[in-house]
Amino acid sequence: MPLSCCGDIREVTYMGIRATAAVALGRAARWGGETFMHRSAGNIPGAMALKVDPMVLVDLAKKVNPVAVISGTNGKTTTTNLVADCLQTAGVPLYCNREGNNLQSGIVTSLMLAPDTSKVVDAASAAQAPVGCFECDEMYTKYVLPRLRPHYFMLLNLFRDQLDRFGEIDRIQATIAEALAKTPETTFVFNGDDPLCAAIADRIPNKSLAFGIASDMGLSADRISDSRFCQKCGGALEYDYVHYGQLGAYRCPDCGWARPELAFAATNVRLEEDGFVFDIDGRSVHTGHTGAYMVYNVLAAYAISKLSGIVSFENYQAAVREYHPTNGRLQTFDLGERKVMTNLAKNPTGFNQNIRIVLNERGRVLALFVNDNDADGHDVSWFWDIDFERWSQIEGLRAFVGGTRANDMQVRLKYAGIQAEIVENVADVLAATRVDDGKVYIIANYTALPAVRRELEGLEAAAKGEE
Known part of the structure; x- marks a missing residue:
């Protein structure tokens, strides 16, 4: 159901004394950081609020229509900002942790502030409940998803990353699966080209939708891959093509497990002068970048834009075209x-x-x-x-x-x-x-x-x- 038709838009009607005190302390910490240290202190205000009320995110979530939480090893910040730009084309207020403060504390901080109304078009739009789009660290999904309860949770990819801090990927998979199981109303939108993401969809009761690249991009595969083994039986996966890492069109010759049907499929991907271009739903999308992974980021933004029901294709493409990173990424x-x-x-x-x-x-x-x-x-x-x-x-x-x-x-x-x-x-x-x-x-x-x-x-x- 399009978000614009949802009847459960969460408006603030009551906030308990403890949550009110927590938010007041967090806002004071934010003011102090900006005034005296000249820093926005993205995580500290939220961390202080959580000390006072560990469940403050539940109360804060009441004032936002939480469209999506976005996670994954690579591309979280870029994709979150792309999705946020697309949602803003609907002319409604927006909450987003754009700077990549992706722990629970960073999301709490972003919700303690006023929503971004820079793209609001009229008084009627300004009166609507703000939409929300939040980046979340994979291991913090266990806190964020059950408390924020987003319409969609998007998982971009899973790669080995900082093993001394997070451990192997199976621990991350288990954490995400547990978080989704506690939030059964949240739709799981995942990279179907990644067998490590697809394996989570097989373990949860949530509705699941896959996105991916449905044709060979003609790239040479990386020398190193995180996992090209079946997540069902452990056998070696066979690939029709590999884009990079373990991402591609895979199947297991032993048990038959394979890449799921793609609900959002990019086809005819080609590299032109100004970057990669792909086709979807009968239209061409210009990414504006020469990195192959940007095809996935832009495709992911398309999926959330379409699912939201409030972003037209024309506005989506305009947002992608006008996206200029300002956070050091690309x-x-x-x-x-x-x-x-x-x-x-x-x-x-x-x-x-x-x-x-x-x-x-x-x-x-x-x-x-x-x-x-x-x-x-x-x-x-x-x-x-x-x-x-x-x-x-x-x-x-x-x-x-x-x-x-x-x-x-x-x-x-x-x-x-x-x-x-x-x-x-x-x-x-x-x-x-x-x-x-x-x-x-x-x-x-x-x-x-x-x-x-x-x-x-x-x-x-x-x-x-x-x-």
């Missing part, structure tokens, strides 16, 4: 004579997809900034699962490494046949290269990216004479 900075593209990568699959972007765009200047802080995970053995050898054939390649694990990354690149120079920051990379070397590609992991982004924002402002 963001391009204009420094006058130089252009720098940044992106996040925090596991082998993410790095391998960035490798493809650089190869597609014939890049020659690469900089990798990698830390091993708590949020990154301390185990960096996954460096050896990245297919850096594909970069070693780039003529005139200039490679740089930075961050707390720069030495480890330098050694990994050396074994791939790439000589990399250790640098402190982006300025060092720019000083060591020339304008005719072309665009600079900077790939950073979770805690390294914000510093890179801040430095580039300053350099861009200086280049525009704004400082």
Whole structure:
């Protein structure tokens, strides 16, 4: 049923004394952070509210029509922002944790603030209950889904990521399945090309809908894959084609388990001058990006847009076309004579997809900034699962490494046949290269990216004479 027709839009009618106190404390913490520390403090206000009332999200959820919660190893922030942009084309107020504060505390913080009304078109729209779209860490679904109770829960993919923090994928699968089982009214929308996601759909009572790429994109498969084994019987899966990692058209010759029917299927995927294009429901969608994983992100946004019942195809395509990342993910900075593209990568699959972007765009200047802080995970053995050898054939390649694990990354690149120079920051990379070397590609992991982004924002402002 389209969301616009739903009769259960959740308006705030009552909030208990404990929840009211929790929200007041959280808002005060937010004000203090912005006033005295000049930071938005995305998680801290929510964390403080949760200390006062661990169930405060239940009360806060009453004031929002929760369209979707989006999770997965890679692409959560980008897809959440795309979906949010699409929902806003309906001209209604919106709640969204756009900055990627994806723990329960971050979602609580976003709901304590006023909704975004920048795209509201009239008084009637402003009076409607706000819609909500939230990014959620996979392991926090067990808290968020039963309390927020969204219409749709979307799972983009599952890859091995920070094993020293989260453990193996089967633990994540069990957590998500348990969360969905406690929220039976939530529809599970998942990447059918990923057998690790499809296995969850087989374990839960929820209605499930799969999205995926229904035709071969003609890409060479990654050297490393997380799982190409049957989630039913453990046998080796056979693939008609593989897009990357374990994503593709699979089937088990032993027990017959196979990729599910795709409710949202991208076909005729092709790489054009301005990025990948695919067809769906008789229309063409331009992603505007050369990364293959953006096909999945844009397709996922299509699925939620269509399911919402409030986003037209024309508005969806306009939102995708106008999407310009500002959080360091696939963001391009204009420094006058130089252009720098940044992106996040925090596991082998993410790095391998960035490798493809650089190869597609014939890049020659690469900089990798990698830390091993708590949020990154301390185990960096996954460096050896990245297919850096594909970069070693780039003529005139200039490679740089930075961050707390720069030495480890330098050694990994050396074994791939790439000589990399250790640098402190982006300025060092720019000083060591020339304008005719072309665009600079900077790939950073979770805690390294914000510093890179801040430095580039300053350099861009200086280049525009704004400082």
